[in-house]
Amino acid sequence: MSRLDTQDVTWLVVGGAPRSGTTALGAALNQSTDVALLHEYSSKVLFDSLNILFSEELRMRTQPDFDRYSHLFPIRDRDEKIIAQAVFRAVFKKDARFIGTKFPGHHAWPQPAYPEWLGFKEIHITRNPFDVVLSMVKKDHSQGVKPADVENALYWWINAWNHTIDRAAADDFLNVFYDSLVVDHAEWHRKITDFLGEIGDFSLGEFRSTSSVVPSIKYGQANMSEYLPLIECVAKQEDWLAGAIAAYQNRQKIGFPLLDGQEIDLRRGSSGWRYIDSGFYSAEDGGAWTCGRQSELLFTLDGEYSGSISLSFDIVWAAEVHERGRDVVISLNSKTVFHSVVSLGSRNGAGTTLSIFVPDFEWKARSTVSLKLQVVEPVNPRREGLGDDNRELGIMIRKISLSKL
Structure with missing residues (x-):
């Protein structure tokens, strides 16, 4: 009952x-x-x-x-x-x-x-x-x-x-x-x-x-x-x-418009929160941490396009334990476009840019694009004895951009 x-x-x-x-x-x-x-x-x-x-x-x-x-x-x-x-x-x-x-x-x-x-x-x-x-x-x-x-x-x-x-x-x-x-x-x-x-x-x-x-x-x-x-x-x-x-x-979600050449800025005070569907902690000055195992952003691209694109991620921090970064899977409309360990080492806090080439991508007018980031094993600093932070952290992202090639 x-x-x-x-x-x-x-x-x-x-x-x-x-x-x-x-x-x-x-x-x-x-x-x-x-x-x-x-x-x-x-x-x-x-x-x-x-x-x-x-x-x-x-x-x-x-x-x-x-x-x-x-x-x-x-x-x-x-x-x-x-x-x-x-x-x-x-x-x-x-x-x-x-x-x-x-x-x-x-x-x-x-x-x-x-x-x-x-x-x-x-x-x-x-x-x-x-x-x-x-x-x-x-x-x-x-x-x-x-x-x-x-x-x-x-x-x-x-x-x-x-x-x-x-x-x-x-x-x-x-x-x-x-x-x-x-x-x-x-x-x-x-x-x-x-x-x-x-x-x-x-x-x-x-x-x-x-x-x-x-x-x-x-x-x-x-x-x-x-x-x-x-x-x-x-x-x-x-x-x-x-x-x-x-x-x-058909249970179709809608992403906020991402105009040609526009970036998704996830820093505090920026407008990147409009694209977040789930899986991010509140924005900080440096960017936003992924929350848990899966994070998703939704956006709608203007016009139509078929061809190659470049995805760029400005990553500020990676939750590293014993000098090992996080195993990250990135997918675009459920198609995996990246799978590797993201490790910043001494650059943690200074950041790095992750560029991904996608050879075959197509969108139609008013179609929503799903960008998912899966962190296979997020880190809880408190559980690991690394501090008082009790969040499930993966990577902190400052900006994301998509470019036609």
């Missing part, structure tokens, strides 16, 4: 990229007597606050008269569920079976440890990137648009999309396509009702059909036409929804 079958109260998250319709969907669901969603309230903040209530319980349990006085202070097993439900009852004036939060970008925030008595479900809403980016920029940067504003807006849309791909197969996850919902309320009402378990007392009538004006005209009216090519690296203006549905069904 799954957790979903055993809990009578479920934490419900309505998420998605900012400006994707999360507020409207949250408001629609809050019409139900069975749903109570806070407005952009961090899940972790709420459950961390509950944990504070029970911190004294641990101390009191060490006292010999604990059982005698336990009815006079909060006890987690007895009271946590009741207190959590009371918070939502106080705010919403109803006893809801689904409690939670409407929070765009929720997946990218620190996550709590959910109590065992609480189920979990997530509804994610995905809107086309042209409207999302335009809406984000117009809302937050009405006094003047800079390239970084558009790039950040596009990044958060891509980040949200990739989250849907990671979660797509989960029983507790539902992805809603905004561009479909606004024209077919009944179908999405049915899907949401089925997902939540026959909850139907809500309406999606506030969702209105979006403008039929094509993105090129919208961006021209907003004096933002120069930014269209960046978004078109990852999405088609025409019939975006059909392509997105197919990509979702």
Whole structure:
């Protein structure tokens, strides 16, 4: 029996990229007597606050008269569920079976440890990137648009999309396509009702059909036409929804655009984090350490190309033990292009450049490239008695570049 079958109260998250319709969907669901969603309230903040209530319980349990006085202070097993439900009852004036939060970008925030008595479900809403980016920029940067504003807006849309791909197969996850919902309320009402378990007392009538004006005209009216090519690296203006549905069904992630001649700079304060999908520690001044056995970067190259390329890695550190470097495997779209021991020796900290010739490489428009680095045996300095650092380290990378030959 799954957790979903055993809990009578479920934490419900309505998420998605900012400006994707999360507020409207949250408001629609809050019409139900069975749903109570806070407005952009961090899940972790709420459950961390509950944990504070029970911190004294641990101390009191060490006292010999604990059982005698336990009815006079909060006890987690007895009271946590009741207190959590009371918070939502106080705010919403109803006893809801689904409690939670409407929070765009929720997946990218620190996550709590959910109590065992609480189920979990997530509804994610995905809107086309042209409207999302335009809406984000117009809302937050009405006094003047800079390239970084558009790039950040596009990044958060891509980040949200990739989250849907990671979660797509989960029983507790539902992805809603905004561009479909606004024209077919009944179908999405049915899907949401089925997902939540026959909850139907809500309406999606506030969702209105979006403008039929094509993105090129919208961006021209907003004096933002120069930014269209960046978004078109990852999405088609025409019939975006059909392509997105197919990509979702095929579990296709999207990489941030990497324009011709552009480097992926992984140092602190640089923009290389936009390309990291998994497996890197937080950037430092020198670069970013790989985390664990496998690290992956995703990027989308503009245009089309078929031929030879050169991959260049600016490596600053290698986690060496007894003067032995790390066994590293590098693959490009699952094809191994490098396998050797990376050892810097006396150059550790000063760095070196690793150049890899790839004789036969092809990409098509709007196709995502996966760059994976596998460190066969990462080093944990604390475990090896080399210091207090408890991370699983492989190599630290400053920059990565790709060049056509």
